[in-house]
Amino acid sequence: MTEAFEILFTASFWVAAIRIASPLIFATMGELICERAGVLNLGIEGIMVAGAFSGWFTVYMGGDLWTGVLVAAMTGALFGLLHGFLTVPLGLSQHVTGIGITLLASSLTYFTYRILLPEVTSPPKIEPFQPFAVPVLSDIPVLGPALFNQTPLTYLAYLTVAAVAFMLYRTPVGVAVRAVGENPSAVEAQGISVTAVRIGAVMAGSALMAIGGAFLTMSAFNSFFFEMINGRGWIAIALVVFGSWRPGKALIGAILFAAFDAYQVRLQQITGGVIPYQIFLMMPFVLSIVALVVVARRATYPKALMIPYQKGER
Amino acid sequence: MWLEPRASTSGAATILWPAGAILATVVFSSVLVMIAGASPLTVFWLVAKGAAGSQFALLETLTRATPLIFTGLAVAVAFRARLWNIGAEAQLYLGAVMTVVLGTGAVTLPSAGLIPLIMLAAMLTGALALLGPAILKTRFGVDEVVTTLLLNFIVLLFVSMLLEGPLKDPTGLGWPQSKRVIAEAQLPRLIKGKRLHFGFVLAIVSAVIVWVIMKKTVLGYEMRAVGHNAEAARFAGIPVNRVIAKTALLSGGLAALAGFSEVAGLKGNLTLDLSPGYGYTGIVVAMLAMLNPLGVIAAAIFVAGIFVGADAMSRSANVPSYIAEVMVATSLLTMVAAIMLMRYRVRWR
Numbered sequence: 318m319t320e321a322f323e324i325l326f327t328a329s330f331w332v333a334a335i336r337i338a339s340p341l342i343f344a345t346m347g348e349l350i351c352e353r354a355g356v357l358n359l360g361i362e363g364i365m366v367a368g369a370f371s372g373w374f375t376v377y378m379g380g381d382l383w384t385g386v387l388v389a390a391m392t393g394a395l396f397g398l399l400h401g402f403l404t405v406p407l408g409l410s411q412h413v414t415g416i417g418i419t420l421l422a423s424s425l426t427y428f429t430y431r432i433l434l435p436e437v438t439s440p441p442k443i444e445p446f447q448p449f450a451v452p453v454l455s456d457i458p459v460l461g462p463a464l465f466n467q468t469p470l471t472y473l474a475y476l477t478v479a480a481v482a483f484m485l486y487r488t489p490v491g492v493a494v495r496a497v498g499e500n501p502s503a504v505e506a507q508g509i510s511v512t513a514v515r516i517g518a519v520m521a522g523s524a525l526m527a528i529g530g531a532f533l534t535m536s537a538f539n540s541f542f543f544e545m546i547n548g549r550g551w552i553a554i555a556l557v558v559f560g561s562w563r564p565g566k567a568l569i570g571a572i573l574f575a576a577f578d579a580y581q582v583r584l585q586q587i588t589g590g591v592i593p594y595q596i597f598l599m600m601p602f603v604l605s606i607v608a609l610v611v612v613a614r615r616a617t618y619p620k621a622l623m624i625p626y627q628k629g630e631r
Numbered sequence: 632m633w634l635e636p637r638a639s640t641s642g643a644a645t646i647l648w649p650a651g652a653i654l655a656t657v658v659f660s661s662v663l664v665m666i667a668g669a670s671p672l673t674v675f676w677l678v679a680k681g682a683a684g685s686q687f688a689l690l691e692t693l694t695r696a697t698p699l700i701f702t703g704l705a706v707a708v709a710f711r712a713r714l715w716n717i718g719a720e721a722q723l724y725l726g727a728v729m730t731v732v733l734g735t736g737a738v739t740l741p742s743a744g745l746i747p748l749i750m751l752a753a754m755l756t757g758a759l760a761l762l763g764p765a766i767l768k769t770r771f772g773v774d775e776v777v778t779t780l781l782l783n784f785i786v787l788l789f790v791s792m793l794l795e796g797p798l799k800d801p802t803g804l805g806w807p808q809s810k811r812v813i814a815e816a817q818l819p820r821l822i823k824g825k826r827l828h829f830g831f832v833l834a835i836v837s838a839v840i841v842w843v844i845m846k847k848t849v850l851g852y853e854m855r856a857v858g859h860n861a862e863a864a865r866f867a868g869i870p871v872n873r874v875i876a877k878t879a880l881l882s883g884g885l886a887a888l889a890g891f892s893e894v895a896g897l898k899g900n901l902t903l904d905l906s907p908g909y910g911y912t913g914i915v916v917a918m919l920a921m922l923n924p925l926g927v928i929a930a931a932i933f934v935a936g937i938f939v940g941a942d943a944m945s946r947s948a949n950v951p952s953y954i955a956e957v958m959v960a961t962s963l964l965t966m967v968a969a970i971m972l973m974r975y976r977v978r979w980r
Binding site for chain 2: 357359399403406407408409410412413414416417418420421423424425427428431432435547548551552554555558593595596598599602603605606609610613614616627
């Protein structure tokens with residue numbers, strides 16, 4: 318029992334927790350931006366697959382790592398443009414379109430993978446991002462290595478949260494994004510195009526989702542596998558609700574979730590096969606549902622979420 | 632640009648927009664085929680031949696369409712009432728689990744008793760699996776999209792646990808698979824020596840029954856009313872939450888029948904690859920059918936044909952069979968757009 322408790326005080330546990338949190342942070346911030354603008358993006362799971370592949374493949378072809386991140390982001394933005402076009406001016410069901418984008422993005426990725434690498438049996442590896450220890454800060458016991466001995470992409474994830482929070486609450490663009498998600502006709506009355514703001518938000522959000530996918534192939538691991546996103550996109554959607562559509566709260570949710578995930582892996586090793594391993598693998602998904610139930614009652618959705626905006630309607 | 636409802640949809644529009652959707656899908660997949668280094672005409676010809684070019688191909692397409700009719704119906708019913716059931720995959724697997732639990736010798740009855748018993752039990756399992764998210768939606772306001780999606784992962788892990796534990800076939804050489812169902816629990820083949828089985832007939836009958844429920848019963852009327860405008864339905868005295876619960880039971884039960892029919896009719900046992908995403912493809916089928924239960928039959932056969940045809944094509948042409956998934960996803964997006972444009976006119980400024 319004490320053994321199970323001591324895990325919480327080891328540096329390696331917290332290092333793993335932050336590493337697991339990083340892709341979720343990108344994906345959660347991406348979904349948060351979309352939903353704050355009033356557009357549910359169920360394309361997230363497929364966009365993460367596309368980002369994971371495109372970033373990794375760019376590096377595999379000789380591009381440098383940051384070019385890979387940029388290519389992943391652009392791939393994500395492209396699928397975001399498609400989702401935005403179909404759901405905003407055309408006003409199609411955001412549920413159906415999102416599932417369609419996920420199916421399209423993942424199947425296109427698998428198709429492309431098979432075309433570009435027809436003969437491979439085990440996926441080729443790249444040289445991924447390496448941990449970079451921030452001087453002084455990384456020497457703090459336990460938390461130092463966890464927070465400040467990570468790869469540059471994890472630092473980018475921290476920066477993203479700060480940037481998204483700043484953008485949403487401190488800039489005119491953020492005001493417009495939040496307003497189109499709450500009261501679009503008021504925005505239109507100001508002479509700002511609801512369509513443009515929403516599509517822009519979905520593209521930016523989708524770019525972040527794709528970077529979240531790329532984290533897996535370019536930082537956490539070093540090659541691309543089918544099924545490697547494995548529901549992380551859906552978990553990000555749950556985290557947005559859990560975080561009440563606020564970047565700070567969503568960040569805390571992602572880290573708590575990742576800590577739990579890292580913990581169950583270690584607990585699995587301690588219990589040594591008495592409990593079926595599937596029970597442990599189920600826990601993150603069960604936890605997401607429980608978290609949704611707990612927060613659902615006091616959740617304050619963006620008022621125009623999932624409601625297409627038509628000019629002249631009120 | 633914005634959309635303006637059309638006063639009436641002209642006959643030409645109801646044909647031209649969907650035709651445009653199909654054309655767009657064909658053009659897009661042609662580009663991909665050319666990128667893969669093959670000729671689109673050859674590839675489409677091979678897909679068509681592989682889907683319907685021989686008795687074998689045609690029967691194979693109908694066999695593949697069977698689970699898709701069930702999951703397509705499950706989605707069509709749920710979406711009609713705006714219950715976003717993305718969990719047909721989980722309900723399918725739970726139906727299959729129940730089929731194996733009762734059908735591998737635990738209950739011994741003649742076929743005439745055993746098969747209906749297993750069907751009912753499987754439907755009940757799938758129904759209850761969707762009732763959970765439906766109650767979370769109506770009681771706690773938890774979005775059912777997320778809960779049903781997450782349940783897909785939970786159920787698949789649960790099945791994996793069963794197949795390595797209590798349901799494991801001791802003679803399976805260590806593979807995670809269940810025992811085979813006994814002869815009395817098997818659905819008969821429709822043609823001796825061929826794979827098409829009685830599950831296809833059950834699927835067609837189910838589609839007709841669902842059509843009758845949707846068009847001719849009070850429940851069907853209430854489901855459409857709830858889907859059209861839940862607030863107005865509540866105001867009109869329709870018990871919205873109970874209608875959603877009933878919808879969930881019906882939808883989950885239908886999806887579970889897909890699992891039942893795959894195990895009892897085709898595979899004979901349960902493995903972790905029983906369904907290559909039939910639950911998700913059911914969404915495409917339902918949308919292509921515009922949520923019409925009878926249309927689901929045609930849409931399921933069309934989608935199954937693409938999959939079966941692409942499998943056959945990829946064996947002879949050098950194009951990955953993932954082209955089928957791309958075509959199906961593209962046709963979903965273009966078709967929902969076409970349906971919207973059929974009903975609304977685009978205005979530019």
